[in-house]
Amino acid sequence: DYRDQEFTLAISGEPTTLPRNLIVLATANPFDRSVTDLDDALLRRFVVIMMEPDKVFLESFLKEKGVENRVLSRTLRIFDILTEAFPAGFGHTNFLKVESIDDLADVWAGRVQLGLQRTLFHDRQRYEALKGEIEQLLQIDEEAEAAGTDDAQG
Structure with missing residues (x-):
């Protein structure tokens, strides 16, 4: 000391x-x-305190913030995809500022996509499949959203 x-x-x-x-x-x-x-x-x-990715906390936090169901369901699905894809999971704190599909797209583009690509460098087919699934979740169907049925993608 x-x-x-x-x-x-x-x-x-x-x-x-x-x-x-x-x-x-x-x-x-x-x-x-x-x-x-x-x-x-x-x-x-140093003392190390392990904190695993926590979907229950993320869901509760986003609900308390008043995040719309269509955004919440997509965020949780992407969180699940990433938690399975990364060897140590993917931290829930990356999603704490998500309030819209655009915010979620920013997390994907700015914080996740490159890391996922690097993690799956030797499994290009899996990377492309996961990328496609995530990008589909980020698509906004304007007509369905106006009709109140956009949750079908989540």
């Missing part, structure tokens, strides 16, 4: 200490790992 022990900052040369009550919280997933020796060193020095 190095708290309350003075040391010199490398860049500024200023003396400093870490307070006794300092708590550092960090998140990582199995895909964030880069160098095994460094990972092992960090794991020895």
Whole structure:
């Protein structure tokens, strides 16, 4: 424990200490790992709290936010697809800001698609099948939505 022990900052040369009550919280997933020796060193020095992908929490959270059923059902289906596809599952926190199909499409395009492609690099057929299923879920049928029957895709 190095708290309350003075040391010199490398860049500024200023003396400093870490307070006794300092708590550092960090998140990582199995895909964030880069160098095994460094990972092992960090794991020895910190308490690790495992948090598995949680569909029940995600559903409850989005319902409390008032997310429409058509968006909720598609979000949960995509969450299921990704949780099965990624070896360690896919974190529910990626979907906490989803309020519309456009938000869900942004999650797919900006946070998921490349990772899924890399994960399934050696199984191109499975990647294409999952990509097609997800992209179909992201399609908005304007006529069906106006008639109130758009949930058929979810």
